[in-house]
Amino acid sequence: MKRTHDEWPLALPLAALFVVCFFAPFVVLVAMSLHADAQMQTWSIAQYVKFFGDAFNLGILASTVWLAVKATLVCLLFGYPIAWVASRAPARWQSVLVFIVVLPILTSVVVRTFAWIVILGREGILNDTLRLLRIVDQPVPLLFTETGVIAVLAQVQMPLMVLPLLATLTRIDPNLADASSALGAGAWRTFLRVTLPLSAPGLVAGCILVFSACATAFVTQTLIGGARLIYMPLHIYQQAVGANNWPFAAAISVVFTLAVMVVIYALNRAGRTSKAYAHG
Amino acid sequence: MASREVNRREFLAAAAGAGLAALLPMRAFAQSKTLVAATFPGTWSEAHRNLLAPYFKKRTGASVTQSIQLATDQLAKLAAAKGGRPPFDVAILDEPQVFDGANQGLLEEYPVAKSPNYKDLFPAYQDKWGPKISLQVIGIGYNPNKIKTPPKSYDDLLNPAYKGRVGLTALNSQLGMAFLAELNRIKGGNESNFDPAFAALRAMLPNVGSVAANLGSYATLWQQEQVDIAPYNFNFVQTLKAKGVPVEFVVPETGLVGWTTSLHITKNAVEPDLAVAYIDSHLAADMQSEMEKPPYDIIPTNSKVPLAGAITHTVARTPADLAKIRGFDWTKINPQRTALIERFNRDIKL
Numbered sequence: 001m002k003r004t005h006d007e008w009p010l011a012l013p014l015a016a017l018f019v020v021c022f023f024a025p026f027v028v029l030v031a032m033s034l035h036a037d038a039q040m041q042t043w044s045i046a047q048y049v050k051f052f053g054d055a056f057n058l059g060i061l062a063s064t065v066w067l068a069v070k071a072t073l074v075c076l077l078f079g080y081p082i083a084w085v086a087s088r089a090p091a092r093w094q095s096v097l098v099f100i101v102v103l104p105i106l107t108s109v110v111v112r113t114f115a116w117i118v119i120l121g122r123e124g125i126l127n128d129t130l131r132l133l134r135i136v137d138q139p140v141p142l143l144f145t146e147t148g149v150i151a152v153l154a155q156v157q158m159p160l161m162v163l164p165l166l167a168t169l170t171r172i173d174p175n176l177a178d179a180s181s182a183l184g185a186g187a188w189r190t191f192l193r194v195t196l197p198l199s200a201p202g203l204v205a206g207c208i209l210v211f212s213a214c215a216t217a218f219v220t221q222t223l224i225g226g227a228r229l230i231y232m233p234l235h236i237y238q239q240a241v242g243a244n245n246w247p248f249a250a251a252i253s254v255v256f257t258l259a260v261m262v263v264i265y266a267l268n269r270a271g272r273t274s275k276a277y278a279h280g
Numbered sequence: 281m282a283s284r285e286v287n288r289r290e291f292l293a294a295a296a297g298a299g300l301a302a303l304l305p306m307r308a309f310a311q312s313k314t315l316v317a318a319t320f321p322g323t324w325s326e327a328h329r330n331l332l333a334p335y336f337k338k339r340t341g342a343s344v345t346q347s348i349q350l351a352t353d354q355l356a357k358l359a360a361a362k363g364g365r366p367p368f369d370v371a372i373l374d375e376p377q378v379f380d381g382a383n384q385g386l387l388e389e390y391p392v393a394k395s396p397n398y399k400d401l402f403p404a405y406q407d408k409w410g411p412k413i414s415l416q417v418i419g420i421g422y423n424p425n426k427i428k429t430p431p432k433s434y435d436d437l438l439n440p441a442y443k444g445r446v447g448l449t450a451l452n453s454q455l456g457m458a459f460l461a462e463l464n465r466i467k468g469g470n471e472s473n474f475d476p477a478f479a480a481l482r483a484m485l486p487n488v489g490s491v492a493a494n495l496g497s498y499a500t501l502w503q504q505e506q507v508d509i510a511p512y513n514f515n516f517v518q519t520l521k522a523k524g525v526p527v528e529f530v531v532p533e534t535g536l537v538g539w540t541t542s543l544h545i546t547k548n549a550v551e552p553d554l555a556v557a558y559i560d561s562h563l564a565a566d567m568q569s570e571m572e573k574p575p576y577d578i579i580p581t582n583s584k585v586p587l588a589g590a591i592t593h594t595v596a597r598t599p600a601d602l603a604k605i606r607g608f609d610w611t612k613i614n615p616q617r618t619a620l621i622e623r624f625n626r627d628i629k630l
Contacts, residue, residue, distance in 0.1 A: 144491070228630045244352075
């Protein structure tokens with residue numbers, strides 16, 4: 001197959017869309033954040049000084065990143081086995097499994113989140129069941145707790161973890177695992193030394209998708225978490241809309257975007273290292 | 281072949297055209313005229329959809345697209361679109377936001393001459409930026425299945441028996457802000473000193489099981505019996521009650537607090553004439569009489585509509601009673617909104 005280098009114009013429409021719909025607004029956002037007053041008259045870095053000078057803001061940033069990390073780990077813990085089983089299943093079962101995994105994204109996020117309020121509430125399905133089974137006497141608080149937010153985020157974002165993992169796992173040559181066991185490695189050793197490193201690209205892609213989706217999940221965070229669990233998206237919303245303080249909201253958004261990008265970069269680096277290990 | 285093949289250039293042009301068309305607002309293609317009107321979640325969106333929209337359609341032939349959002353969200357969107365076309369033609373604002381909206385040049389002055397029903401409003405409800413369509417009042421909502429003795433005052437929210445069962449809303453809703461201001465007044469504060477309110481709020485926190493970040497989800501919390509006692513709007517309680525949710529409204533010993541709600545034409549509205557017709561429909565005596573009936577129980581502002589139903593049992597028997605309902609000096613509170621939201625966040629954060 002002849003590989004030409006004049007196909008790049010095909011990327012132009014997407015590039016144009018990216019420039020118009022992401023890059024240009026981001027420049028506006030940065031410009032906005034560099035103003036000292038809400039009327040945006042004087043240029044200054046006061047908003048950033050304010051953000052980093054206040055433990056309250058830093059705490060919100062840290063808890064948002066930590067929330068997304070925890071939700072990503074839960075997704076990984078539950079998603080990897082599902083992806084593994086699906087990758088080994090016969091074609092027909094594989095499509096059934098994929099359908100079940102994709103099911104959550106077929107409903108609107110708002111509807112799904114309201115359904116979770118019904119499940120997690122004090123008089124909700126989960127608490128009713130726990131009381132029926134006499135596991136607890138008093139309802140366990142789940143709604144408006146971080147545990148609740150993590151559970152819902154994990155369910156909502158699961159497809160983003162499973163699908164990339166499934167794609168890489170199905171591409172791994174099954175002979176490799178056979179070779180490993182023929183050479184005397186046990187099942188766990190084969191998994192840790194062969195399958196896991198080879199699935200790293202899918203794993204990293206899944207983690208990046210889930211992490212960024214969880215960190216920025218405004219609807220789930222606010223409906224399940226309420227106003228007492230303040231994460232960055234709600235903080236930005238309150239500053240922009242409630243308080244009408246656009247420059248500060250812009251500054252928080254820029255900091256948040258960069259923080260998410262740093263984590264994604266780190267994940268990518270980790271992915272490349274493990275790929276080098278698998279192929280080295 | 282005679283049939284003309286589409287060449288690459290034409291294909292790309294057509295694809296780009298289709299892509300751009302998808303980005304354009306839908307109403308550019310609408311057959312008949314459509315008015316885009318903002319409304320609040322809950323009682324208001326339901327009353328506007330079920331009563332006002334059909335009435336308006338009969339009067340003008342045009343249809344209405346609802347845009348459900350809080351007053352603060354509307355102002356933010358109007359401010360962002362300033363200079364261009366606003367995302368909706370009619371705004372619905374609570375008293376505090378009217379000052380902000382007018383000061384920021386986001387509202388059009390209301391053309392009284394084009395609105396035949398305007399003159400029937402009580403003078404207190406006439407406003408050059410847009411007529412007041414109702415008065416909203418807050419008191420205490422409670423679940424009679426869970427709380428056998430009806431609450432008497434806001435101090436009941438501090439009763440240790442209600443641990444984890446008290447609900448609040450964030451300060452982006454007018455309900456949250458008005459409750460804070462009233463709590464402050466009761467505890468001895470005033471518009472320039474909110475310390476008493478925050479002290480009371482901190483004392484209340486062990487009881488607070490839910491602070492809704494979103495007023496739209498507040499109703500669900502009552503339905504799910506996640507919240508058993510909380511400050512609430514009279515109208516929202518009536519609407520929930522009509523749906524079979526166990527909730528009752530009581531007027532606290534300290535009295536009712538209220539604020540006016542009004543409709544406005546947004547600056548550079550796409551359909552300014554339809555906007556006037558829509559707002560004027562809301563002022564009509566027959567419309568307001570309909571809205572006054574359950575399950576909405578919306579307090580009328582038209583002098584030709586006598587007070588009736590649940591309003592007269594709970595809120596006011598006469599227009600004179602309505603005039604006595606306490607309000608706040610929002611011109612003093614508005615400039616502190618940012619600071620209050622920030623302080624509230626810090627105090628309630630888990």
